[in-house]
Amino acid sequence: MSSENRITASFVVPPELSDRRLDQAAAELMPEHSRSRLQNWIKSGALTVNGQTRKPRDKVMLDDHIELDAEPEVQVSWEAEDITLDIVYEDEHLLVINKPAGLVVHPAAGHAAGTLVNALLNYAPEVENLPRAGIVHRLDKDTSGIMVAARSLVAHTSLVDQLQTRTMGREYDAVVVGALTGGATVDAPIGRHPRERKKMAVVASGKPAVTHYRLAERFAAHTHVRCKLESGRTHQIRVHMAHVKHPLVGDPLYGGRLRLPKGTTEELREALAAFNRQALHARQLTLEHPETGEILSWEVPMPEDMQVLLKALRKHVEDLANDAY
Structure with a gap:
């Protein structure tokens, strides 16, 4: 429900949030708001449970109704x-x-x-x-x-x-290590890495996460894939592709050391070594216009560094084919 001059939301507590503190459950359900703002709304009575005011540390139960009706503020x-x-x-x-x-x-x-x-x-x-x-x-x-x-x-x-x-459509271009033979779906929960604070990981206690990927172009030892998200977890595509042993080219967190396949030319070696960010680009966005209800979609081309990388991978395939003759 939306209002011109109120911030409103309504949720039913799902099984995975049952028996959690109210402020923690609210933060999971409304990640667009800061934890401190949610706590203030709980204390002021703007955020209620089953119509009742609660404390931030009070536990919520399965099927509790959480309601928010707050004044916008700077x-x-x-x-x-x-x-x-x-x-x-x-x-x-x-x-x-x-x-x-x-x-x-x-x-x-x-x-x-x-x-x-x-x-x-x-x-x-x-x-x-x-x-x-x-x-x-x-x-x-x-x-x-x-x-x-x-x-x-x-x-x-x-x-x-x-x-x-999950009605907003998002599609990404990614270049991954390894020659994939087909597309697939990765359905694996993502949470904070148990030991490395800056990393996310596939962990049993994580939040549900689903990534669909399909082949766009295959090279000798790399693949250009198109990924669609059903969920929007931190580092989702990077974690999921690394999980299926096809990390993104250049990924400093999840890619591991630079792996050069047999027969790599000096030219490709330089192109891969020079690409020092994750090879990931949000190419397309589809959504419903908030006022008119019209379905809108936009697409933006890959930036130059990814296009240069793909060109180097294509040339490597050609070089291999020429060497075979």
Whole structure:
């Protein structure tokens, strides 16, 4: 449910969140809001359980009804910065952006400035009244491609709902290690890595995560795949492809050391060694317009570094074919 000037949400507690603290369950159900904001809403009575006010530490049970009805407030204290944006589409509700690799989406420790949020505050100052300055989903710093930000509360509510109900379509280009023979689906829960804090991993206690991938182009020892997400977990494609032993080329966290297949030319060796980010690009985004209900879709081409990489992989296949004669 959306309202022009209220932040509203309604959830039924699922089995995996039963017996969790209310603030923890709320954070899982509404990741677009900060933990401290959710705790304030619980304390103020804006967020209730079965119509009753509770404390943040109170436990919730299966099928409890969590309701949120809160006043919007100025959400951010970040600085607006004049950072150029590659805008694919915009209207009063939506801002669709082609994010370059290297741009951090959200201010955090070590990245207080120079982020997409700082750029949004400069370009569309009205986002300061929205949760997380209108950001409803993220791309990793070194992932390029298309993403959407909300410019209105109506849009924010609608986009969050579309993400939660998995009706927002997102497709990615990725280049992985290994020559795949066909597409497949990876259905494996993702959570924090048990030992390495900066990494995610496939763990039994993780959140459900589903990635579908299909072949776009196969090379001698690498494959260009197209990935579609059913869920939006942190590092999902990177973790899932590494899990099936086909990590993304250049991935500093999940790729392991550079593996060069037999017969690698000097040219390809240099191209692979020079590609020092995960070879991942958000190519397509499909969503329902929050006001008109129209289904909209946008596509952005791969950036130059990925196109150069694919060109080098194609040339390697040609070189191998020529050597065979």
